[in-house]
Amino acid sequence: MTGFQEGALVVALVSPAVVMLAIGRHPAGSRSRWPLLRWAQVAVVAPGAAWLALVVTGARGRVGGFYVTPLVAAAGCGTALLTVAVLEGMSRRRSMSVACGALAAVGVGLTAGGDGAQAVAVVGGLALAAVLTVEGPPGTPRSNRVIPALLAAGGVAACGVGFAAVHARSGRWSLPTTAPLSVGAIMAFLACAALLAAYGTLRLTARRSGTEPARRSGTEPGAVLLAGGLAVGLSAAPLRAGGTELGAAVVILATAAVVAAGVRRGALSLALLALAAAAGPAALAPGSRLLAAAAVIAVAVDVPWAWLAAVPGAVSLVTGVVDDGGGLAFAAAVGVAAVAVLLAHGAVEEGRRERAVALGALPAVLAGAWLVIAPGTWTWTGASLAAYDQGMARAVAAALVVVVARVLAGERRTRPAKGSARSPGSRPSRPGRHGGSPAQLVTSGRSASTPRPRRATRFQRARPFGRVPSRPPTGAGRQRRRRSRPPEA
C-alpha cells in the first residue's frame, strides 16, 4: 500500500471516533442544534472521503494491525453515507455520538486483524454497533425495540456461528482470502448479512406508517450496520469449493427478496437479491455487488425513485445469466425480474406522495447518480459495463441539455415585467424543508418584506405550489400571522 492509502485508512478509522468525542464535548447550553447537526454531517464526510479514496485507488494490504480490501473500503464508504443520512433526523448530542460511534465500530470491526477479517473484530464491531443503535430514536417505546433487537442479535450470532465453522474446518479464527469455506459457514455468513439487512431497513416501514413527524429523515440508526453486514456476506459467498452449488440459499434469498418487494420493502429486497446473486454462479458476482451498493443508496436516499440505482446491477445480472446459462442463474434472473416489476409498481404508487430528499442524503444521491451513469467505473465490483457507461453518459448529457434549456425557457416566459407584483405561481416550491407549505412561509411573514394583502393570502392557499399539500398554519404560524395582520378598519 502507498503512503496515501495508509494515511487514508488511518483517517477513515480514527476520524469517526474523534467526531464522536467532539460531539460529546459540545457545550450543552447551545441555543440551536442546527450548526451542530450540519457540522457533524460535514465531519462524517471526512471518513467517507477517506474510504472512497481507498476504493478508487484499489487499496489492498495491511497497515499495522489493520487489513483493507476494495470490498471492505466500499463497505466503509457506504457506512459513512448511511451515517450522514442517519444524522439528518437527529437533534440530540447523544444520538449523534451514538451514530458516529457505530460508524467507528463497523470500520474497525471490518479491518482489524491484519490478515483478513478476524472473528473477534468483526463480531465485536457489529455487536457494538448493534448495541449502540438498537435503542432507536428518543421516545421509541420498548415494545418497538423487540424485533429490531432480535434481528440484530440474530445477525451477530450468525456471524459468530460462521466463524466457528471456519475455525472447525481450518483451525483459524479469520476469513481466508482464497481457501474455500464449508457450505455451513457460507450459509451462516449469508444469514448474518440477511438479518442485518433486515435490521438496517426495518424501521423504515414504521416511519412510513405515519408514526413519525413528516420532517424527519427516514433513515434509522440501525441502517449503519447495513453495509458492513452485506460486506460480510459478499466476502464469504465466493469462497466455496469449485463446483459447490448453493441452490437452497439462492432460492430462499430470491424468494425472500420477492416477498420483501411485494410488501414495499424495496431496500431490503435489493439487499436480499444481492445476497442471492452472490450465492449463485460466479458470473453473477459483479451484479450482486452493484445491487448491494444500490441497496445502501436506497436506504440513505429514502425516496420512491431510489430504486433506479438498481438498474446497473440488474443489467449486470442479466448479462451474467446469459454468460452462465445455468438453472441457478435463471432462478436468480426470475427473482430479478419479479423484484424489478414489484419495485417499479411500488415506486409509481408511492411516487404520487412525493417526498423531498433530505440534505443529509445528498452524498448518497451523488453516489447514486454516479452508480447509475457510470457503473463500469466501480471497479471494486468487477462489473464490465463499458457499453452501458458510454450510452448512459451520452443519454444523460443530452437529457440535461434539453431539460435545462426547457426550464430556462419556461422561467423566461413566466417572469413578470419589472415593477409589477410577483405572481404566486412563479415562486419555486421547496416542500418540507422549513416545516410548512409555501403558503405558510408567506403568511408567517418570514420572507415577505412588506405585509401582503389578505386577498393574496387566500389565493396562495387555494393554489398550492407543486405537490405540497395545503395545510392550515401551525400554532406558531398562526401567532405570527396574527401579529403581522394590520388592524381592520
Add this chain to the structure above:
Amino acid sequence: MGLGAAVGLATMAITSTGDVLAAGVLLGLAAGDLVAGTVGVLAGIAVIGRWGSSSLAALAGGQAVLGAAGWSGPPGMILSSWAAALAVILVWPDRPASSSFSGGHPAGVVACGIFAAALVAGPAVGLETNSVVVLRMVASAVGIGVASAVARACPRPVARVAGLSAAVSAAVLAVLA
C-alpha cells in the same frame, strides 16, 4: 423526468450506444408507465436472445454485417425483431401519465419510434454511409409516424395488452429460435 428519459432514449437509439435493457427502462420512464418499461425490457431480452449481447452497438454492428434485423436471418428471429418493434410502438400512451415521473411527454413518441426502428432497421454507419443513413432516417420516420398513429387511434387498454403480448412473444421467439 419524462422529457429527460425520452431524450436519453432517443440519443441512445440514434447513436447506437448503451445497453438495450437500460433503454427499456428509459422507455418506461419516458412513458411513465410500468407496462411500457416491462415491454422495453422484454424487447431488450429479445435483442439479447438474438444477438447474444445487450449492447446497442452490437445490435447495430450485427445488422451492418449480417443485414437489417427486419429482413435478414432465420424466420423466427425476423419475427422476433418485428414483434419487439411493434410492442415498443403499441405501449406508448396517448396522453401524459399521471405518475410522479411526469411521463408520457409528447416528445417521447419520437424516441419511441426511433427505438423501434433501431430494433428492425438500425445498422451501424460504416463503409456504405449514405445508404445506411438514408435507411435509418426512413425507418425512424416510419417508426415515429406509426407510433403517433397508434397512440391516437388504438384504444389504450387494447394497445397495452397487445404490446405486452408482442413483447413476450418476441422474447420467447428469440430465446427458443
